């Protein structure tokens with residue numbers, strides 16, 4: 001795994017270890033694209049001082065995007081965004097009580113002034129947040145651009161090669 005040995009360009013943080021089942025989809029996409037990333041549990045409610053330290057230091061550590069996943073009263077992405085101008089990509093984790101609608105609304109309804117780019121609930125959101133982070137990097141990183149283009153071309157080719165849904 002290349003994530004902790006090369007300088008990480010993207011951080012993936014989540015409110016709880018229980019979010020990993022969702023957020024691993026972001027890590028796996030970045031891994032597949034060859035984009036070095038940092039992974040850490042940072043809780044807005046249980047480790048608020050760590051959240052502030054992490055967010056305040058994110059720019060200096062060289063992160064170009066922060067993917068932040070949380071569920072329920074999901075304050076993590078917005079609070080991180082309030083302490084850094086590194087783009088924050090919020091992933092609503094599917095909660096047990098309300099199926100992630102609570103997470104989605106908590107993350108997406110930011111007041112004007114502190115933006116969080118908000119993705120779909122669950123695994124699709126985590127995967128797309130990683131692809132979006134890759135697109136942000138691609139503007140200045142030719143390798144990331146090539147990897148993202150190759151992923152998209154293969155995705156298209158795979159769909160075209162199996163376009164008859166009756167054929168297994």
Ligand code: RP5
Pocket residue numbers: 014015016017018019043045069070071072093
């Ligand atoms: C949030 O509370 C986390 O992001 C998680 O989705 C949710 C539940 O956390 P656990 O009780 O499973 O640790 O802070």
